[in-house]
Structure formats: C-alpha cells, structure tokens
Amino acid sequence: MRIYMSLLVAGYCLLLASAALAIQLPFGLTPTTDSDNLVSSPLSGQYPSGFTLRQVFHHGTDEFPKLHRRLDVPAEFHIASAGDEESTAFELSSVDRQATRMAKRDCDSVESYLEKVRTREIVGVQDFDWVHEIIPTPNITDRDTLVTLAKMTADAYVGLPDNANWLDVGVPYNRSSDFGWDAAGIRGHVFADEKNKTVVIAIKGTSAALFDSDGETAPSDKINDNLLFSCCCSRVSYMWKTVCDCYDSTYTCKQDCVEDALYEEDKYYRAVLDIYRNTTSIYPDATIWLTGHSLGGAMASLLGRTYAAPTVTFEAPPEKLAAKRLHLPFPPIPEEETMIWHIGNTADPIYMGVCNGPSSICWMGGYAMETQCHSALECVYDTVNDKNWRVSSTNHRIRNVVEMIASYNSTPTCVANTECQDCFDWSYI
C-alpha cells in the first residue's frame, strides 16, 4: 500500500493522488498540489525513545463537567508504569509520513471552528487551508509498536497511588462535596519520550463489566456509547430508554438534535478536547499521537481527526457516523491516507459492528451498538479463521488483544472501507 512506501516516493505519489482527486472533491475544496508547499516538520527524522507516563488527566462529565484534574506522575512511578520487568520505559518505532492537515490547528482556532458548526454559523465542512507536512507517526507495520501502544492503553486502566496529588486545572473544585469522582469522567494518560518531542495520550474507554474487567465508569460510558454508536439516541425499540430526545417517528430522526447531543458539555467529546488542550499546553512543541481502547479508541479517533494527530485505536466501535455528526475535518485526501488506524479482530463483535439485535450481548446489556463503519483505516486480525476464535465480547478486552497482537508475526494490512454505510434504514430530517 501507498502509505508503506518509502518516504520520498510516498510523498510524491500522495501529491499526484491529491491532484487527481481534486476534480471529484465536494465542497469545492482545492488541495494544494504545489510541491513547494511540502514542508518537513522540524520533528521529522527524529526517533523518539523511552516513553514514560508523566501526567494523568481526569475530566468530569455528567454532573461534573467543570471538574478538570491533573496528576503529575512521580518519577518512581514512571518505572512501574511500563509494567514490564526488564524495561523501564515504553519503546515505539516511528516512521515519517506525509500528512495533510489544517494549517491552523491551535486549540483556539479548532474550537472556534467547532463552535461555529455547533451554533450552525457554518453549515457542512469549512474550506480549511490545508498544508502537507512530513511528520513522525507510529510505525504500525511494527508488531512490537502495536503491542506497546496496546499496553499503554491497557495501562490507562490501572489505578494510581491513593495518595496521588491531583491538581485542579480548570475551575477549582470543591473536594468536600466529594462524589466518588472515579465514577463519572474520562481519563487521558500522557506518555512522553525522553526529549518531550513525541507525546502519546491514551484515552481510557469503557470499563463496563460487559466490555472489560473493572466496572468503575460504566453508567456514563453507557450513555456515551449509546449516543455515539446508535442511529438515533439508542431508540432501538419502543422499550428502550433513549439518551437524547431526537426520535421523530418510525425510522425518522432529527439530525440537528443528535448533533447537538454529541457536543453537550457533559459528554465525552467535550472532555477529550480539554485533555488535548491541557496536554499541548505542557508540551507545546511535541508531536501528539493518540491511542485508546474501545470507547476510548473511538474518542481518540474523533480527537485525532479534530486535530489531525496520528491515532491508533484498539477494538474501537465504528465511529465514522459520530465524526460526521460532529462535522470534524475530513481532509481532501483519500480516506486511506488519513492517519487513523483502527486495529481489531474478527472475533470481537463490538469492533466488527455486529453486536446488535435482540439476541446480542450488547442489546441485553443496554448498549445500542448499531454503527458499522470506521473512519479512515481498518487493520483487522482474522482471529476467527486464523485461530478458530468464536465471536465473543471476551475478544474485545484489551488484555486479550495485547496477547493476540503479540501472537502474530506480522501486522495486518490496513484498508479503508469506503463502501460502508451506517443506519441506511433511517431518515434524518
């Protein structure tokens, strides 16, 4: 595939490919094809090493959307966090690739774009100024890099020392009205390399007993899952409690209404924007990579698309519908050149988008996982055929996924499924 070709050839082909594409682009986007515009980011050609856990962000959702906390991880914990006796830090292989990104990617510009879309000051997708840059990205053909990223997301579930000294980074929060604040929110675990040049944010995802081992944040995760991955507010049957009030009539849903619901202050998308803002303020010159498992993977992907940051997800439910509903930037390049890789396996019904219908475990658990399409690239391990695995939510769990990836000698080919269509039986008005 083109992405894996050597850098110069790939860069040249990408430029040709985007030139060829220009005629078919919607919204009158005209990609820059002038090779003078191909700039090498000052960070390309640098090979990061020695990633350690530096910060953990906890952002409240639900009743506590104003809660933003940061924990600076003490140095002695860096070692423990690698979870591996012989190594004291995580190693990731990096490869330079050409990225097409919005010229203005600072948090204020991006959030002001999102705000204009949300308030319908602009409709559809803005005609951004795009730039082509060579940037370091995770080497996803490297098995050990995938294993390590998966471990970093697994690590995102690990508890921290009880005496951890959390700082308020938003408005000060009144600790004495404690709500057991493990219960409602999303976490970003921030890993940086030795030089603070490459930073990986691992977003913590669903930890419902159904999907993974510990049940801490289950209730709010369920609301977010049902909002993000259902056709219309989890209105899958008249008996279901909906997570937003957008259902109009049989298979008819109010589009503006579902879009608004995704942007609400107490929902996860808003929370990950804050995590990104806070992380880039600590590491203003770093390349940011994102990763996450399950719901965390989907949130990493939405955030990665928002800021055009290279993203590797594990067993993320199909999130393309959510990306479209949020009007996130889709650069004028083929989807397969977007640097978001969704790693998964055929025996995981949640990743495969088949955990739906009254007999499914998702339905029984109250999860309306109706979407089927991932944005960008799918990298699928065929565990059903290769290993005779039965389709089961057990194969969704991050710990099993770490072992699964390690058990293969190579990594899967990544492809964009551009034919995929979500919720085709619904009308949106």
Ligand SMILES: *[C@@H]1O[C@H](CO)[C@@H](O)[C@H](O)[C@H]1NC(C)=O
């Ligand atoms: C990426 O990983 C593959 C597989 O380990 C390796 O052969 C290749 O040299 C790596 N690329 C870079 C630029 O390190």
Ligand SMILES: *[C@@H]1O[C@H](CO)[C@@H](O)[C@H](O)[C@H]1NC(C)=O
């Ligand atoms: C913090 O919360 C406690 C209990 O709800 C309340 O008595 C106290 O006045 C609050 N303090 C501040 C500074 O808001």
Ligand SMILES: *[C@@H]1O[C@H](CO)[C@@H](O)[C@H](O)[C@H]1NC(C)=O
């Ligand atoms: C890297 O960032 C940390 C904050 O996590 C800071 O304490 C440290 O001084 C930085 N190191 C370098 C080499 O910039």
Ligand SMILES: *[C@@H]1O[C@H](CO)[C@@H](O)[C@H](O)[C@H]1NC(C)=O
């Ligand atoms: C962290 O994020 C919160 C919420 O967006 C914001 O209020 C605060 O200013 C940010 N802090 C920094 C240092 O970026």
